[in-house]
Amino acid sequence: MITQVENPILEIHDLTVSYDQNPVLWNVDLSLPGGKLVGILGPNGAGKSTLIKAIMGLIAPTSGYVKVFDKPLNEVRSRISYVPQRESVDWNFPASVLDVVMMGTYGKLGLFRRPGKKEKDIALKSLEQVGMSGFVKRQISELSGGQQQRVFIARALAQEADLYLMDEPFAGVDMSTETAIFQLLQEMTAAGKTVIVVHHDIHSAMNFFDWLIMLNLHLVASGPKELVMNEELLRKTYGGKLNLLTRVTDMIRQKDFNPLKS
Amino acid sequence: MTFDSNAFLIIFTGSLIAISCGFLGVFMMLRKMSMTGDAISHAVLPGIVIGYFVSGSQRSLEVIIGAGLLGILATLMIDWLRKKARVQLDASIGITFTLLFAIGIILINLLAYKVDLDQECVLYGEIAYLPIDSWITKSGLNLGPRITWLAGLNFFFVIGFIYLLFKELVLTSFDENFSSVMGIPSKGVNLALMSIVSYTTVSSFESVGAILVVALLVVPPATAFLWTKSLIPLLKLTAAIGISISVLGYYLAYWIDSSIAGMMVTVAGAFFGISVLIHGKKPAWFRGTSPANQPFGV
Numbered sequence: 001m002i003t004q005v006e007n008p009i010l011e012i013h014d015l016t017v018s019y020d021q022n023p024v025l026w027n028v029d030l031s032l033p034g035g036k037l038v039g040i041l042g043p044n045g046a047g048k049s050t051l052i053k054a055i056m057g058l059i060a061p062t063s064g065y066v067k068v069f070d071k072p073l074n075e076v077r078s079r080i081s082y083v084p085q086r087e088s089v090d091w092n093f094p095a096s097v098l099d100v101v102m103m104g105t106y107g108k109l110g111l112f113r114r115p116g117k118k119e120k121d122i123a124l125k126s127l128e129q130v131g132m133s134g135f136v137k138r139q140i141s142e143l144s145g146g147q148q149q150r151v152f153i154a155r156a157l158a159q160e161a162d163l164y165l166m167d168e169p170f171a172g173v174d175m176s177t178e179t180a181i182f183q184l185l186q187e188m189t190a191a192g193k194t195v196i197v198v199h200h201d202i203h204s205a206m207n208f209f210d211w212l213i214m215l216n217l218h219l220v221a222s223g224p225k226e227l228v229m230n231e232e233l234l235r236k237t238y239g240g241k242l243n244l245l246t247r248v249t250d251m252i253r254q255k256d257f258n259p260l261k262s
Numbered sequence: 263m264t265f266d267s268n269a270f271l272i273i274f275t276g277s278l279i280a281i282s283c284g285f286l287g288v289f290m291m292l293r294k295m296s297m298t299g300d301a302i303s304h305a306v307l308p309g310i311v312i313g314y315f316v317s318g319s320q321r322s323l324e325v326i327i328g329a330g331l332l333g334i335l336a337t338l339m340i341d342w343l344r345k346k347a348r349v350q351l352d353a354s355i356g357i358t359f360t361l362l363f364a365i366g367i368i369l370i371n372l373l374a375y376k377v378d379l380d381q382e383c384v385l386y387g388e389i390a391y392l393p394i395d396s397w398i399t400k401s402g403l404n405l406g407p408r409i410t411w412l413a414g415l416n417f418f419f420v421i422g423f424i425y426l427l428f429k430e431l432v433l434t435s436f437d438e439n440f441s442s443v444m445g446i447p448s449k450g451v452n453l454a455l456m457s458i459v460s461y462t463t464v465s466s467f468e469s470v471g472a473i474l475v476v477a478l479l480v481v482p483p484a485t486a487f488l489w490t491k492s493l494i495p496l497l498k499l500t501a502a503i504g505i506s507i508s509v510l511g512y513y514l515a516y517w518i519d520s521s522i523a524g525m526m527v528t529v530a531g532a533f534f535g536i537s538v539l540i541h542g543k544k545p546a547w548f549r550g551t552s553p554a555n556q557p558f559g560v
């Protein structure tokens with residue numbers, strides 16, 4: 001169940017990625033429309049993070065290619081932003097919240113130039129958007145997990161990109177914050193930006209995403225939520241994890257989730 | 263106390279070297295690469311020998327270029343072993359610098375009849391001889407101690423490098439992947455940093471030696487990091503520690519008549535030890551409480 005689109009904002013062609021000769025992603029071939037909130041779903045080890053790292057060129061693919069905005073990656077880097085997993089950096093780093101968010105503006109600044117008033121204003125605005133205005137001067141080592149995550153999202157916002165790739169941005173974030181960030185992401189997509197989120201909570205995925213990519217080493221599905229959110233594809237994605245699946249299907253039934261109605 | 267120009271020159275040079283090493287050391291520490299500095303300081307030996315062999319002088323540009331190239335080679339080797347051969351970082355550092363240092367020793371022995379050089383020249387330096395080694399131009403003009411000039415030049419390179427690449431250094435130290443995604447060449451920044459570390463190490467050999475230069479790269483930044491958690495104060499404090507250990511190191515060495523560089527590093531170690539003790543004992547009320555978290559308005 002793979003829906004290909006005309007004029008894709010992101011085109012992945014026959015992508016295979018391997019670590020030490022072991023392929024972790026096989027023949028992923030998909031295209032995404034612009035202005036959508038896209039979720040990547042799949043069990044642990046399905047290659048979700050690997051897929052977005054390959055999109056950004058952090059991992060060299062064994063075969064296949066990625067085109068963003070119909071151009072090779074290196075020509076459009078300043079239009080792509082990334083929210084890495086929180087654990088990927090050392091939060092003992094001597095920097096304030098504002099310092100980290102300002103880093104988002106460095107790509108557009110270019111070599112040798114220093115951030116000034118304009119960059120600071122962008123950073124402050126981004127912090128406001130994620131509700132962290134009260135923490136501007138705080139050292140990042142003194143933040144909670146959810147706050148760190150929001151700082152990372154603010155840093156991505158400060159980049160003013162067109163395509164955002166987020167690796168589990170909701171890990172360790174409480175429910176109200178998650179909802180607020182989802183609302184923020186929906187505002188961004190309404191403004192024409194594309195946001196791709198690696199996500200593991202099927203429940204909230206049903207509520208918020210426009211488009212879903214289901215992954216389990218192979219690409220299981222890629223398409224509008226209404227078309228791909230069904231028991232068969234979920235079963236294919238999550239394999240034999242029946243316990244989980246029964247719960248999900250129960251949930252679908254309870255919520256009277258009818259894709260055709262919405 | 264009368265003004266002792268020799269003492270001043272030695273302390274001044276020591277401070278320049280300590281600050282240069284300390285500033286670079288701050289970034290090495292933030293990248294968790296402090297021991298890469300150790301590796302580089304030993305791995306440059308073959309480069310020095312080859313440079314010496316080519317130019318016939320211990321103080322030529324070839325020596326510095328050779329050392330710089332070997333420093334970069336060591337960095338690349340460590341990186342390659344870690345990423346491609348999947349060796350742990352500490353093991354790949356251990357393999358790389360011992361191998362290159364061993365090659366250096368073999369080269370010294372092979373070329374022994376042509377080269378007036380041994381491992382000792384590289385491993386130990388002596389800053390006390392600095393006033394008697396003057397830079398005299400062909401016309402006979404005495405410009406002052408050669409090592410002070412070298413340290414000063416190096417100091418300006420380091421300051422210029424950090425000033426120009428400050429935001430790139432900070433970003434790639436904090437989050438390498440993010441900087442690559444944005445198109446900031448993190449590998450290039452890393453190699454530039456390693457080259458300047460190699461150059462600093464080589465230019466500090468004659469005064470403090472390869473072993474003690476590592477201490478200057480590691481100890482002052484680590485001490486400063488115990489006291490502050492923001493970057494600019496961290497750099498300032500590192501510089502202040504660099505100057506203090508030069509002053510104290512000189513007078514203590516003078517007092518017990520021992521090696522100045524050795525005493526500088528001992529003082530640095532003492533500073534670190536005292537900082538750890540004081541910091542561990544600092545009561546909670548001294549640090550204050552953090553302000554109440556603001557709820558996230560939905």
